Amino acid sequence: MAARGIAPTAVLLLGAAYTLFPVSWLVVAATKSPGELFSTATFAVGTGLLDNLSELSAYRGGVFWLWTVNTVVYAGGGALLSTIVSAVSGFALAKYRFRGRSLIFNVLIGGILVPAVVLAVPQYLLFAKIGLADTYWSVLLPQILHPYSIYLARVYAQAAIPDSLLEAGRLDGASEWRLLTGIALPMMAPGLVTVFLFQFVAIWNNFLLPFIMLGDDARFPLTVGLYTLLAAGANQPSLFNLIITGALVALIPLVALFLTMQRYWRTDLAGGAVKS
Amino acid sequence: MRTTRLAVAAALAAAVAAGCGSPEPAARQSGSPSAASTPVKLTYWTWAPNMDKIVAVWNQAHPDIQVTVNKQASGDEAAAKFLTAARAGNPPDLMQAEYQHLPSFVAADAVADLKAETEPIRGEFSEGLWGLVTLGTDSVYAVPQDSGPMMLFYRKDLFDKYGIAVPKTWQEYAEAARRVREADPKAYLGTFSSKDPGSFAGLAQQAGAQWWSISGEAWKVSIDDAATTKVADYWGDLVKEGVIDDMPYFTPEWNKALNDGRLLTWPSAVWAPGVLETNAPKAKGKWAVAPLPQWSAGENVTGFWGGSSTAVAAGSKHKEAAAKFAAWLNTDPQAVDLLVKEAAVYPAATKGAAALTGAPGYFSNQPGFWRQASAIAQTARGFTFGPNVSTAYSVFKDAFDKAVQAKAPFSTALRTVQDAVVADMRKAGFTLAQ
Numbered sequence: 001m002a003a004r005g006i007a008p009t010a011v012l013l014l015g016a017a018y019t020l021f022p023v024s025w026l027v028v029a030a031t032k033s034p035g036e037l038f039s040t041a042t043f044a045v046g047t048g049l050l051d052n053l054s055e056l057s058a059y060r061g062g063v064f065w066l067w068t069v070n071t072v073v074y075a076g077g078g079a080l081l082s083t084i085v086s087a088v089s090g091f092a093l094a095k096y097r098f099r100g101r102s103l104i105f106n107v108l109i110g111g112i113l114v115p116a117v118v119l120a121v122p123q124y125l126l127f128a129k130i131g132l133a134d135t136y137w138s139v140l141l142p143q144i145l146h147p148y149s150i151y152l153a154r155v156y157a158q159a160a161i162p163d164s165l166l167e168a169g170r171l172d173g174a175s176e177w178r179l180l181t182g183i184a185l186p187m188m189a190p191g192l193v194t195v196f197l198f199q200f201v202a203i204w205n206n207f208l209l210p211f212i213m214l215g216d217d218a219r220f221p222l223t224v225g226l227y228t229l230l231a232a233g234a235n236q237p238s239l240f241n242l243i244i245t246g247a248l249v250a251l252i253p254l255v256a257l258f259l260t261m262q263r264y265w266r267t268d269l270a271g272g273a274v275k276s
Numbered sequence: 277m278r279t280t281r282l283a284v285a286a287a288l289a290a291a292v293a294a295g296c297g298s299p300e301p302a303a304r305q306s307g308s309p310s311a312a313s314t315p316v317k318l319t320y321w322t323w324a325p326n327m328d329k330i331v332a333v334w335n336q337a338h339p340d341i342q343v344t345v346n347k348q349a350s351g352d353e354a355a356a357k358f359l360t361a362a363r364a365g366n367p368p369d370l371m372q373a374e375y376q377h378l379p380s381f382v383a384a385d386a387v388a389d390l391k392a393e394t395e396p397i398r399g400e401f402s403e404g405l406w407g408l409v410t411l412g413t414d415s416v417y418a419v420p421q422d423s424g425p426m427m428l429f430y431r432k433d434l435f436d437k438y439g440i441a442v443p444k445t446w447q448e449y450a451e452a453a454r455r456v457r458e459a460d461p462k463a464y465l466g467t468f469s470s471k472d473p474g475s476f477a478g479l480a481q482q483a484g485a486q487w488w489s490i491s492g493e494a495w496k497v498s499i500d501d502a503a504t505t506k507v508a509d510y511w512g513d514l515v516k517e518g519v520i521d522d523m524p525y526f527t528p529e530w531n532k533a534l535n536d537g538r539l540l541t542w543p544s545a546v547w548a549p550g551v552l553e554t555n556a557p558k559a560k561g562k563w564a565v566a567p568l569p570q571w572s573a574g575e576n577v578t579g580f581w582g583g584s585s586t587a588v589a590a591g592s593k594h595k596e597a598a599a600k601f602a603a604w605l606n607t608d609p610q611a612v613d614l615l616v617k618e619a620a621v622y623p624a625a626t627k628g629a630a631a632l633t634g635a636p637g638y639f640s641n642q643p644g645f646w647r648q649a650s651a652i653a654q655t656a657r658g659f660t661f662g663p664n665v666s667t668a669y670s671v672f673k674d675a676f677d678k679a680v681q682a683k684a685p686f687s688t689a690l691r692t693v694q695d696a697v698v699a700d701m702r703k704a705g706f707t708l709a710q
Binding site: 227 | 319321324344347348349351353354357361363364365366368528532535554556558584
């Protein structure tokens with residue numbers, strides 16, 4: 001037992017080190033003042049964390065916090081709407097027989113293969129045509145329909161909800177709506193948490209779609225906003241310390257979300273492994 | 277198909293101007309009081325710092341034309357984003373356009389011809405800068421905002437220590453490079469960056485290169501002309517000899533080398549103090565500035581690296597108002613003064629030199645910094661960028677990167693760039709003169 005446990009643990013430790021290394025660099029670098037950033041040793045802790053934070057808060061009248069709120073709206077709202085859409089469509093695809101079901105499902109599978117990046121420009125052209133470009137909706141709407149989430153929801157619904165349960169419900173006179181909200185959704189909850197987390201992280205980190213869609217910097221999410229600090233032109237000193245500190249602050253909500261939802265996440269990973 | 281893209285663009289802009297021009301003045305005459313009650317709203321994409329503060333001054337004085345700044349990220353992505361927005365019919369009214377991207381905007385019919393509106397301010401700019409916004413045609417596609425005349429930044433303290441005189445010619449620069457290697461085996465006089473085609477373009481301009489030109493209705497591409505080949509081989513030989521380093525600019529290792537005094541010069545542009553201040557804070561007060569070394573003794577010329585202009589989108593509904601703002605922003609004494617103080621740009625307008633007082637903090641030991649900079653700026657040679665600079669620059673990076681790794685002749689890499697640019701323009705349907 002002990003011998004068998006060593007190799008996987010070692011691999012996991014290696015993986016953890018691999019992923020945590022850049023993050024730890026970020027944490028250390030965020031503590032450095034602009035003068036220390038390129039002159040002190042890479043992992044020497046600096047003295048500028050508080051200055052960086054207050055400078056970041058003050059930058060252009062606190063626009064960083066506006067970007068943070070925007071990101072929460074995009075990621076939270078988008079992930080929630082996307083989860084609802086995925087749950088309903090996944091349930092329908094798994095539990096109802098109707099004409100064109102497999103066609104729809106195959107199209108969705110095909111959709112998984114198309115990277116969202118490829119769609120950003122055509123989506124922008126469409127949104128510009130209907131006058132929705134450069135609005136909150138232009139970032140929210142394209143991320144609501146997410147083929148992979150629907151696929152996950154379908155797989156989960158198929159495995160987690162026994163047909164007999166739905167039949168029993170029908171015999172007792174429950175409406176289809178009642179079956180969905182009363183039986184299906186609660187049973188799918190762990191899977192839906194996965195879908196929500198996936199989408200939340202994806203939207204939180206999304207760069208290209210908001211970059212193309214939005215012109216007004218008051219609607220930018222953090223990714224695009226921080227990028228304006230990075231590519232600030234040659235005329236002013238680059239604001240590396242603010243970018244690094246901003247990136248660190250932008251990570252905190254994600255870490256918090258994972259820590260609080262880890263429980264569901266874990267259940268689901270195990271569940272999915274067996275049932276799909 | 278797109279045989280005379282540029283000519284068509286010009287004709288189209290003229291037609292649009294003529295088409296909208298006739299009803300507009302009439303409407304304006306009868307409705308000028310009402311224009312004040314419903315102000316024209318303009319959006320302006322820019323990345324210059326504090327531009328909103330400068331625009332606030334304009335908005336205060338012009339209640340009938342209200343400009344909103346949308347701060348953007350700079351660089352090639354900004355240009356791509358503007359082109360996409362223009363294609364979707366949804367562009368901002370005004371756009372900060374780097375000189376090297378302007379021709380691609382023109383080829384895509386994305387910017388308006390401002391010839392009539394800019395006639396009164398034409399004299400505010402030097403011939404070389406004006407050529408960057410006319411592309412050598414009769415049209416005017418933008419108003420110059422800032423410029424990046426190139427000069428030589430060098431470590432005065434280390435030059436003194438090693439007894440090296442400031443090189444007046446590139447020949448002397450090469451000799452100085454060898455001296456530095458002897459004096460301190462860990463240090464280099466400079467580095468050749470294969471990742472910064474803009475810098476190389478500036479050095480080629482100094483040598484008299486003319487990569488793109490328009491003759492009649494056809495483009496001529498001569499990136500591998502004699503002047504550029506001379507510049508390429510000069511640097512290629514120094515890199516091969518090992519007396520010039522080959523690390524790219526703007527990397528952490530480059531920052532460190534600057535900080536530690538292991539790089540003694542940087543042939544860069546007037547905006548370099550801002551970069552040095554961030555990336556090499558330890559060396560503050562140790563740098564000095566001189567004109568670029570020359571190709572023949574007694575000459576006094578330089579090139580441009582960077583700089584941008586204010587363009588008006590062809591899709592703007594208020595071109596006239598936008599042109600008025602663009603002209604004010606870049607030539608009005610108060611605006612130019614603000615550009616210098618708030619946006620930290622090196623103004624394109626010739627009279628902007630008056631607004632440059634004191635010296636950049638990093639060069640506080642050189643009170644004459646700006647006087648010297650503006651004297652150097654007057655010696656910049658003209659240049660015309662082509663419609664596919666981004667292709668040229670990305671091929672440059674690949675080809676020169678490989679040449680640096682393999683210590684291969686740079687002139688071969690240069691020919692690769694020339695061939696790729698010609699092929700790309702052919703594919704896009706441009707007519708090429710041979």
